Amino acid sequence: MNKYKDALEEMVCQFAHRGVKDGKSVLHTGGLSALETAFTALGWSDPKNLEDRDGDTCDVEGCAAWVETQGGMWRESGYWCLCREHSYAYRKGEPQPKMKQRAVDREASRGEDGCLPIK
Numbered sequence: 255m256n257k258y259k260d261a262l263e264e265m266v267c268q269f270a271h272r273g274v275k276d277g278k279s280v281l282h283t284g285g286l287s288a289l290e291t292a293f294t295a296l297g298w299s300d301p302k303n304l305e306d307r308d309g310d311t312c313d314v315e316g317c318a319a320w321v322e323t324q325g326g327m328w329r330e331s332g333y334w335c336l337c338r339e340h341s342y343a344y345r346k347g348e349p350q351p352k353m354k355q356r357a358v359d360r361e362a363s364r365g366e367d368g369c370l371p372i373k
């Protein structure tokens with residue numbers, strides 16, 4: 255474990271530009287030189303493809319957009335993490351779309367107190 259590399263990666267994940275390319279969530283530099291230097295130091299391509307992950311990528315099946323809102327949408331079935339488009343679909347009164355299996359499994363793992371198990 256390299257604490258400097260880990261710190262740089264965490265900072266880049268927080269501040270790099272977010273987007274979707276070819277159906278995948280990506281981070282990119284947006285042409286900012288400090289981010290370009292950091293991506294190079296980390297050995298990352300620009301854009302860098304990211305894995306579908308709880309809290310980062312929308313819970314709706316087939317959606318690779320970034321999470322912008324959490325909880326309150328289709329709440330009778332779970333605490334969903336949604337992108338802007340799917341959050342708006344909820345506000346327009348659309349029915350709940352199919353959710354990704356990782357999100358369904360996450361919600362099914364909540365205890366009686368509503369909390370997720372500690373990993």
Ligand SMILES: [Zn+2]
Nearest residue numbers: 312317337340
């Ligand atoms: Zn979405």
